[in-house]
Amino acid sequence: MPGFECHGHTVLDGVYWKAALERHRSGPDMAWVRSVLSAYRDANITYFRDGGDNLGVSEAARELAGEYGVRLVTPCFAIHKRGCYGKMVGLAWDTLTDYRALIRELKRRRADFVKIMISGIISYETFGLVFGGGPEPEEIRELIRIAHGEGFAVMAHGNTPQAVLPALEAGVDSVEHGFFLDEECLSAMAETGAVWVPTHSTAAVLKGQPGYDRQVTEQIVISQGDSIRRAAELGVTIGCGSDAGAHLLPHGPATGIEYCVLERLLGERTNEILDKGCREIEKRFVYPV
Numbered sequence: 001m002p003g004f005e006c007h008g009h010t011v012l013d014g015v016y017w018k019a020a021l022e023r024h025r026s027g028p029d030m031a032w033v034r035s036v037l038s039a040y041r042d043a044n045i046t047y048f049r050d051g052g053d054n055l056g057v058s059e060a061a062r063e064l065a066g067e068y069g070v071r072l073v074t075p076c077f078a079i080h081k082r083g084c085y086g087k088m089v090g091l092a093w094d095t096l097t098d099y100r101a102l103i104r105e106l107k108r109r110r111a112d113f114v115k116i117m118i119s120g121i122i123s124y125e126t127f128g129l130v131f132g133g134g135p136e137p138e139e140i141r142e143l144i145r146i147a148h149g150e151g152f153a154v155m156a157h158g159n160t161p162q163a164v165l166p167a168l169e170a171g172v173d174s175v176e177h178g179f180f181l182d183e184e185c186l187s188a189m190a191e192t193g194a195v196w197v198p199t200h201s202t203a204a205v206l207k208g209q210p211g212y213d214r215q216v217t218e219q220i221v222i223s224q225g226d227s228i229r230r231a232a233e234l235g236v237t238i239g240c241g242s243d244a245g246a247h248l249l250p251h252g253p254a255t256g257i258e259y260c261v262l263e264r265l266l267g268e269r270t271n272e273i274l275d276k277g278c279r280e281i282e283k284r285f286v287y288p289v
């Protein structure tokens with residue numbers, strides 16, 4: 001079992017995202033925050049990289065995490081292009097001037113890193129489909145350049161080579177999810193040294209669940225598994241992050257689920273690979289000095 005959760009959301013509860021967000025509408029529900037931190041302490045997880053939210057919950061959690069023996073880092077809120085995927089946990093930009101203002105706001109709030117949305121989310125009805133939209137490739141490169149210019153590491157939520165390749169070209173620090181990647185993309189990851197957090201459990205736990213097409217879900221799980229195995233062969237740095245808080249991924253157990261899924265793919269090299277990835281994340285995703 002790893003002591004690292006490299007991608008989770010304190011704000012979410014592993015059940016239903018809308019109800020989870022409601023809990024914090026009039027300010028972070030501190031009883032909830034404490035219950036999440038207790039879950040990590042009890043699971044012996046000492047590092048938690050939050051994916052952010054727009055209700056101040058991950059920042060509240062960061063303040064208290066030390067009491068639970070957890071080091072929690074957060075991008076505060078995630079950033080998306082208006083009209084594209086990301087509203088659930090983030091704030092939007094229309095122009096790069098807006099984006100720069102959001103980065104200044106992150107500096108003020110001492111965000112540990114910047115999280116950007118560069119694509120939508122995957123469909124469980126049609127294999128290979130990603131919906132919700134994202135910025136254009138040139139915009140993706142520029143978003144990363146600007147954040148790096150301010151000294152921040154960049155975590156990018158992205159699926160498909162169309163979104164991920166431009167991000168890698170711009171030197172993105174980590175790619176989250178990364179479903180449907182191809183050989184070119186995986187090789188670019190190995191070359192640039194970006195960390196990949198494939199959140200394989202987000203798909204794996206949906207297999208056989210009501211409302212999810214069994215065949216499509218199975219196909220997604222297999223394709224992501226194949227990519228992870230190939231990435232390991234190519235020497236990609238891989239981190240263990242479950243997207244804890246997402247559907248059917250409760251805080252605490254979620255990290256173990258991701259670890260088990262990865263272990264089935266990586267075999268006896270699991271600890272060596274994931275330790276390296278998690279330590280790289282721990283080192284890179286810190287507030288710029």
Ligand SMILES: [Zn+2]
Nearest residue numbers: 008009051243
């Ligand atoms: Zn996430």
